[in-house]
Amino acid sequence: MSTLKLLTPIQLGPYELPNRLVMAPLTRNRASAGDVPVELNATYYAQRASAGLIVTEASQISPQGMGYPATPGIYSAKQIEGWKQVTQAVHEKGGHIFLQLWHVGRISHPSLQPNGELPVAPSAIAPQGMASTYTGEQPFVMPRALELSEIPGIVEDYRQAAKNALEAGFDGVEVHGANGYLIDQFLQDGSNHRTDEYGGSIENRARFLMEVLEAIVSVWGSNRVGLRLSPTGTFNDMHDSNPAALFGYVVKELNRFNLAYLHLVEPRWDNPEVRDKTKDLGAHFFRPIYQGKIISAGGYNRETGNAVLEADDADLIAYGRWFISNPDLPKRFELNAELNPYDRNTFYGGDGKGYTDYPALERQIA
Numbered sequence: 001m002s003t004l005k006l007l008t009p010i011q012l013g014p015y016e017l018p019n020r021l022v023m024a025p026l027t028r029n030r031a032s033a034g035d036v037p038v039e040l041n042a043t044y045y046a047q048r049a050s051a052g053l054i055v056t057e058a059s060q061i062s063p064q065g066m067g068y069p070a071t072p073g074i075y076s077a078k079q080i081e082g083w084k085q086v087t088q089a090v091h092e093k094g095g096h097i098f099l100q101l102w103h104v105g106r107i108s109h110p111s112l113q114p115n116g117e118l119p120v121a122p123s124a125i126a127p128q129g130m131a132s133t134y135t136g137e138q139p140f141v142m143p144r145a146l147e148l149s150e151i152p153g154i155v156e157d158y159r160q161a162a163k164n165a166l167e168a169g170f171d172g173v174e175v176h177g178a179n180g181y182l183i184d185q186f187l188q189d190g191s192n193h194r195t196d197e198y199g200g201s202i203e204n205r206a207r208f209l210m211e212v213l214e215a216i217v218s219v220w221g222s223n224r225v226g227l228r229l230s231p232t233g234t235f236n237d238m239h240d241s242n243p244a245a246l247f248g249y250v251v252k253e254l255n256r257f258n259l260a261y262l263h264l265v266e267p268r269w270d271n272p273e274v275r276d277k278t279k280d281l282g283a284h285f286f287r288p289i290y291q292g293k294i295i296s297a298g299g300y301n302r303e304t305g306n307a308v309l310e311a312d313d314a315d316l317i318a319y320g321r322w323f324i325s326n327p328d329l330p331k332r333f334e335l336n337a338e339l340n341p342y343d344r345n346t347f348y349g350g351d352g353k354g355y356t357d358y359p360a361l362e363r364q365i366a
């Protein structure tokens with residue numbers, strides 16, 4: 001029998017999870033027209049219900065929050081109905097599933113926005129790089145800086161999306177504060193040059209996140225709400241003049257919420273150069289600052305993930321690509337079985353190929 005700490009139970013908020021493997025939030029671009037989840041998506045998530053916790057793919061809280069083709073939303077009645085199939089299918093298999101709430105901010109494109117409008121952001125600063133659209137990649141455009149008077153409306157969109165998630169039968173929600181999307185754009189001074197109470201000081205830049213958390217906690221209570229941050233991430237052209245001070249402050253502030261967890265995107269362990277330069281901002285750095293549970297994500301395998309738990313730097317480990325290709329990942333870790341390789345060509349968009357057709361062990365042995 002395996003003695004992997006990864007496979008020991010853990011209490012997360014009100015839930016007793018059977019293991020410490022989290023299925024990471026993974027954008028797969030397979031929602032149907034109207035950005036509605038369908039049966040195929042329910043099958044995919046249900047196949048992975050043996051994860052201690054599933055965090056869904058990022059799901060836009062409003063039409064304005066969308067930034068990629070065929071990502072699901074959580075603002076319309078049809079989307080709520082679509083998600084119900086997903087939560088029911090996962091619960092029938094005994095799993096737990098949180099919905100990730102998303103607003104992409106400037107990481108969008110007029111072709112994905114209502115009435116072809118400009119994407120919105122804290123400041124009119126265009127990210128370097130390309131947007132993903134229905135007609136392929138196109139350069140990011142200059143976003144429109146949000147008026148001060150618009151910000152409460154976006155906080156309300158988060159609140160309503162949180163209510164919708166409750167109605168759809170989720171076990172909790174995760175706020176996407178990572179990877180260069182709207183919340184991260186407010187946090188980091190490379191993308192936030194505002195001069196009002198949402199810009200300038202660290203406290204001001206963190207205000208939007210705190211207001212979003214308060215709104216969502218008012219719906220769910222604190223212990224079924226998680227937050228994802230990426231303090232060292234550079235994806236989507238993110239940078240900050242003092243990330244240690246910024247994220248140190250933010251994480252300390254989180255203690256007043258008693259959230260279900262803090263989910264940290266680590267610098268990639270398979271890139272030692274990056275890790276060495278930034279090691280002070282991984283889970284190890286935040287462990288003494290944060291009083292709640294920590295999920296660590298970042299290119300882990302069975303051994304490296306378990307080692308983080310053994311070192312007590314985190315409580316759970318999120319796996320992305322390995323959960324794509326191995327629906328029964330906890331079982332495979334238990335048996336130390338071989339893993340199915342993943343096919344990057346089918347990560348984003350398409351049908352069941354590379355989505356619901358990765359075999360579980362039983363099917364391979366049978």
Ligand code: 8OZ
Nearest residue numbers: 026027058068178179235
């Ligand atoms: C990869 C492709 C599209 C979106 C993220 C939601 O980085 C994403 C994402 C990742 O968090």
